[in-house]
Amino acid sequence: MPIVTSAPRGRRPGGADTRAALLTAAREVFVEQGYDGATVRAIARRAGVDAAMVNHWFGGKESLFAEAVLKLPFNPREHLAQALRDGDPALMGERVTRTFLTTWDAHGGGIFAALIRSVAAHDQVSHALRDFFHHNVFAELATVAKDNAPLRANLVATQLIGLGIVRYVTRFDPTATVEVETLAKAVGPTIQRYLTEPLD
Template structure:
């Protein structure tokens, strides 16, 4: 809807679903064009033709909007990592991280993980936005438990987890694809734990 001056009318659209859809469409465009850091709630709302408050109303903020619009995730990675770190026990963080990762993706048959990887591989700008998002919202939190080289440790964890996901959900390497969650937790968890808190020199 436009005003007499030809500008898109701001405020809530007649239908809530229309507003939500418009925000998702606008977010995909803005995040792709400007990256995660460059995109702002205001610029996304402006593109959608609604008030910036609608972003918080429908999605709770920029992070959740990115996870749904670009990554198509049914959860917020930042919230999941925060929950893992909440009890302060870093000695079992590696196993708990692997268990959470596998449990989430297994529940969706790995389809969402596969779609995310393909989207990133197909669009360089989406890959850049994804890197910025995870740097702020996932790696930054994991780096907080590291005694040294926090960025390297966080990236090593990412390499381990993404590699695990690629073989289990995208390439379907057997017997990894059909291995039980706890089998993989015991096998991969200690490696992730070393990347987080052990010696890597």
């Protein structure tokens, strides 16, 4: 027999089913309204829980989006921030490339491939993904760019996403199987130029 709780306005208790309800609601709201338009309150209301449950289970909107829509097992902004700031500024490009590859390699590349296929198949998911990356990944890249930050961030994205497609989706050899360090050394200087050097 189910336990009756005293949660206000018929909301769910803060049990494990709350987490699942939030994920379901978040997928719907993010797809409908994009990352910008979706609010924690709207997601909680759709799930029938208090908004505080979002922070309790996911730590905030960013992590909820990553798990509900992108299904990322990591926080891209945290990884990128560390790669940009920890070490020689002249080697940022290598660190960013190395971090990108080691992170996806650790999960077999399958999540990246599924993400790319999902974006290609659904315009609304693509819109939500663009919002998320503009506010998190691109915003983080812009902190090290001296000028033309949006263009520089987009150029970095073209390089990394293209590399990811070749390594994890189409799996062209030798890029699909070569050591991460080889690719970091080869691609890193291009990323470095996009981030810090003149573009003309």
